[in-house]
Amino acid sequence: MTDVAEAARVSLATVDRVLNRRKGVKARTVELVLRTALDLGYLSEAEYGRLSHPRPPNVVFLLPMGGNPYLRLLGDKVRTFAQSKSREEAQVRCFFIESFDAGALAGAIRHHAGWADGIVFMAIDHPLVREAVEEVSAAGKRIVTIVSDLQHSLRDAYVGLDNQAAGRTAGYLLGRFCRAQKGSVALVAGSRNYRAHAEREMGFLGLFEELYPDLQVIGMREGHDDRDENYRHALSLLEQNSDLVGIYNVGGSSDGIGRALQEKGRSGEVIFIGHGLTADTRRLLIAGTMDVVINSDPDMLLGTTLRVFRDLQRGDILNPAVLSPVKMDIIFRENIPPVQSVAGGAATRRGRHPF
Known part of the structure; x- marks a missing residue:
């Protein structure tokens, strides 16, 4: 490396930065250092070719x-x-x-x-x-x-996801799954500050107005993706609305809502749809407390x-x-993928990502 630095008339630190593909070296200096290293035999043709390409971001x-x-x-x-x-x-x-x-x-x-x-x-x-x-x-x-x-x-x-389409999908499935022709339906979100949640709500409401006008949507509650907040919201919804037939969790932490449904004995009776296949939603699907998980x-x-x-x-x-x-993956109890594909790090090891 010292020989390369002397021949290219640059500092040893610059040679080190070029060979280790660090930031902060001008393109013409990179080419000078690599060409010098190739001429001196410090790099092979293959190494020169690899290092000549833009460094990974x-x-x-x-x-x-x-x-x-x-x-x-x-x-x-x-x-x-x-x-x-x-x-x-x-x-x-x-x-x-x-x-x-x-x-x-x-x-x-x-x-x-x-x-x-x-x-x-x-x-x-x-x-x-x-x-x-x-x-x-x-x-x-x-x-x-x-x-x-x-x-x-x-x-x-x-x-x-196309979040508006996700909301419409949730609305379509919830309406189709409800046995009751009339009743109330509730939405729980993390926060409307996330455009995804606002778009899912918009899609859900638009679909319901079109296809299920007799099912009343009683508004959106924000649980900030916190299981305890979601639990309290779900308890309140169940206690205040005896005709509640469905809940759509626009955000995450569905386990709080599931716990409220189970405690109130409404598990499997109130249609429950949410997002993200994780350990908690997997358990809720298997238990029959949750009906559908929309997943990416x-x-x-x-x-x-x-x-x-x-x-x-x-x-x-x-x-x-x-x-x-x-x-968009639509997950029911009967088509849950194997555990290793949704939890743990095995699926993220080098070679498994398509890029």
Whole structure:
């Protein structure tokens, strides 16, 4: 390395940065160092070819802190991938930040833009967040939103469900499953600050107005993806509405709602639909307390997100197929996939992601 530095007339530190594909070296200096190392025999032709390609991007995932089991599962998979990656794959870090706090998310976006080439986050659709996105995008950072999108922002891509279609699907299934022609139906969400939750509610309400006008929707309650809040909301709904025939959990932490249904002896009687196949929703499906789980495979979500960054890093035009909504899985008790595909880190080991 000292010989390469002397021949290329650069510092030893610069040679080290180039050979280890670190940031902060101009493209022409990178080419000079690599060509010199090749001429001196320090690099083989294969190594030269590998190092001449753009380095893998540094990618930060920012996920909401809290009790949402699906987001914790996604975070576990991101961290497992970060620990098992090869040097030719994206360098990934994952951080959990305060849930439902637009200021905390905006601050984290700005803070991590120093290391990251790309930032992935579940968006809170708020002026503070949109301003931070515009700021770091102007500095050349790539932005991908997952699960919940931003409106009118400079993000490069959104990876997740078509949330309005998810809400309509939940409404269709709940209405079809209800034996009663009349009754009340309740919605529980994390927060409308997440555009995903607002869009699911919009889709659900639109479908119900079209197909089930005799079933009364009694409004949305926000449980902030907290199982205890969801439990209290569900108890209140059951106690105040004797004609309750269905609950749609727009967000996460369905176990709180399931516990209330079981305690009140309404398990299997009130139709219960929610999101995210995790250990808690799996148990509720098997017990018959939950009827349907609408799921987006976290491995597919992670793989698609990293594939987007790979294409952006190479300067490729993003494939329309990649930018289309993530496939929506409809899970019932009778078609629950094996445990290892929805929990634990085995499915996130190197080689399993399609990118």
